[in-house]
Amino acid sequence: MLYLIGIGIGNEKGLTLEGAEALKKCKIVFLEDYTNLVEKETVTGIEKIAGRKVEILGREAVEGEKKILQAAEKEKTALLVSGDPLIATTHVSLVLSARKKGIWVKIIHASSILSCAIGESGLQAYKFGKSVTLAGWSRGYEPKDAYFVIEENKKRGLHTLVFLDIKEGKCMEAKEAVELLEETERRKKKGVIASETQMVAISSLGRKEQKISFGEIEKLKKAELGKSPSILIFPAKLHFLEEEWLNYFKL
Amino acid sequence: MLYLIGIGIGNEKGLTLEGAEALKKCKIVFLEDYTNLVEKETVTGIEKIAGRKVEILGREAVEGEKKILQAAEKEKTALLVSGDPLIATTHVSLVLSARKKGIWVKIIHASSILSCAIGESGLQAYKFGKSVTLAGWSRGYEPKDAYFVIEENKKRGLHTLVFLDIKEGKCMEAKEAVELLEETERRKKKGVIASETQMVAISSLGRKEQKISFGEIEKLKKAELGKSPSILIFPAKLHFLEEEWLNYFKL
Numbered sequence: 001m002l003y004l005i006g007i008g009i010g011n012e013k014g015l016t017l018e019g020a021e022a023l024k025k026c027k028i029v030f031l032e033d034y035t036n037l038v039e040k041e042t043v044t045g046i047e048k049i050a051g052r053k054v055e056i057l058g059r060e061a062v063e064g065e066k067k068i069l070q071a072a073e074k075e076k077t078a079l080l081v082s083g084d085p086l087i088a089t090t091h092v093s094l095v096l097s098a099r100k101k102g103i104w105v106k107i108i109h110a111s112s113i114l115s116c117a118i119g120e121s122g123l124q125a126y127k128f129g130k131s132v133t134l135a136g137w138s139r140g141y142e143p144k145d146a147y148f149v150i151e152e153n154k155k156r157g158l159h160t161l162v163f164l165d166i167k168e169g170k171c172m173e174a175k176e177a178v179e180l181l182e183e184t185e186r187r188k189k190k191g192v193i194a195s196e197t198q199m200v201a202i203s204s205l206g207r208k209e210q211k212i213s214f215g216e217i218e219k220l221k222k223a224e225l226g227k228s229p230s231i232l233i234f235p236a237k238l239h240f241l242e243e244e245w246l247n248y249f250k251l
Numbered sequence: 252m253l254y255l256i257g258i259g260i261g262n263e264k265g266l267t268l269e270g271a272e273a274l275k276k277c278k279i280v281f282l283e284d285y286t287n288l289v290e291k292e293t294v295t296g297i298e299k300i301a302g303r304k305v306e307i308l309g310r311e312a313v314e315g316e317k318k319i320l321q322a323a324e325k326e327k328t329a330l331l332v333s334g335d336p337l338i339a340t341t342h343v344s345l346v347l348s349a350r351k352k353g354i355w356v357k358i359i360h361a362s363s364i365l366s367c368a369i370g371e372s373g374l375q376a377y378k379f380g381k382s383v384t385l386a387g388w389s390r391g392y393e394p395k396d397a398y399f400v401i402e403e404n405k406k407r408g409l410h411t412l413v414f415l416d417i418k419e420g421k422c423m424e425a426k427e428a429v430e431l432l433e434e435t436e437r438r439k440k441k442g443v444i445a446s447e448t449q450m451v452a453i454s455s456l457g458r459k460e461q462k463i464s465f466g467e468i469e470k471l472k473k474a475e476l477g478k479s480p481s482i483l484i485f486p487a488k489l490h491f492l493e494e495e496w497l498n499y500f501k502l
Contacts, residue, residue: 009360013269016259016362017300020268049268084362086370089492096495107370109260109457111267111335114376115363119337125365126382130409133377156403158381206360245343248350 002072004085006110009206012045019108026078028071036082084112122245129158147184151192162232171228174201200233215251253323255336257361260457263296270359277329279322287333335363373496380409398435402443413483422479425452451484466502
């Protein structure tokens with residue numbers, strides 16, 4: 001039996017009552033923290049709730065699947081995932097493999113960065129277009145998708161949610177993301193990103209250090225935007241209620 | 252003090268540990284069930300957790316705000332909301348009013364239909380375009396936005412999440428929604444909806460009766476799609492993993 005349990009945003013208190021109940025029943029508890037980083041104190045909190053040790057799994061173990069499936073074939077096994085467990089493709093793939101092996105899978109949802117970032121921004125959910133992940137650049141790999149997605153959405157009057165990449169346990173900082181977008185602007189010159197472009201930066205979503213900043217890029221670049229992980233939102237034209245909400249966080 | 256607490260999808264066990272803790276501290280507990288219907292047994296379950304009666308508020312009371320703000324000025328007050336509390340504009344407006352009155356507001360997130368429907372469909376989150384609510388038709392009011400949003404997203408290779416309207420405590424049925432889209436097709440003739448168009452219907456998301464159906468509209472129209480509330484997804488071109496996942500629910 002495999003329980004795929006979302007921890008939700010924030011700490012272990014983002015577990016649902018159903019998730020906590022299931023967790024207590026499990027003999028083996030895994031946690032993956034590479035699709036979204038999990039704080040040490042959260043792991044300790046989860047161990048208290050579970051009443052047993054939590055084993056942290058890296059990308060290889062989760063994507064390799066073998067360890068998880070072998071455990072789930074024998075015992076009630078939990079795989080804890082930050083946020084909602086089905087938003088990352090990795091876990092969709094794991095569930096498919098489990099089903100093929102005839103392992104019963106129970107998915108327990110939780111709050112997701114996707115809906116929470118939209119909620120905290122006060123922007124209307126149906127006004128978001130396609131979202132995108134901004135990946136870091138390395139020699140020969142300089143993806144510009146985020147820039148084009150923002151452009152396309154803006155043209156249609158839609159907001160864009162930009163997730164920032166996690167690499168080797170390090171989250172991209174909001175300022176690094178802005179620099180990459182500005183560098184793309186210098187090369188592509190489509191007028192998508194300018195110093196007066198308005199942007200929302202949400203840092204440490206769901207944690208006590210949560211910080212939301214809103215304003216022109218020029219101002220955000222000079223400000224303290226809070227601790228990563230961060231998310232950027234590029235809003236299209238604002239409805240007055242959206243503007244009133246965001247002005248609360250205006251720099 | 253106002254606690255805006257998400258119940259999450261499903262029943263009261265979708266409350267987070269943080270939400271349940273806050274709920275127990277509140278002297279006054281309201282619940283609104285017009286943005287998303289809440290089952291009677293869920294209300295009973297919440298009353299057990301809260302240790303007190305829950306007062307159900309209709310649209311007028313929540314949008315009028317007076318009753319909630321007056322309570323929150325005096326006592327620790329909870330407003331429970333199905334799903335995540337900040338996805339409906341109504342609650343954004345309530346938080347703004349509370350802040351103006353100097354009332355301290357704590358938002359407690361939970362799983363949202365937005366992220367859960369995407370998750371359960373197995374479709375990749377970043378491949379969704381703008382989402383839309385399909386409203387019921389009445390004399391002189393025959394909104395066709397959903398049809399055009401599906402068209403626009405499909406052109407760009409993006410999936411569309413279609414929420415179905417709730418009116419006077421009644422959710423639109425999946426089949427009624429399909430009929431409205433087909434009627435729009437007959438009038439607009441843009442080739443967006445045809446009998447061989449593929450569609451995902453998710454009914455009773457997060458409840459024990461949850462049912463997912465996938466296939467051509469022609470087949471879904473003849474099948475039992477489960478109990479409302481329902482959500483429709485019109486997928487664009489499928490990635491092989493997405494297809495493998497959906498085939499599990501194929502009619």
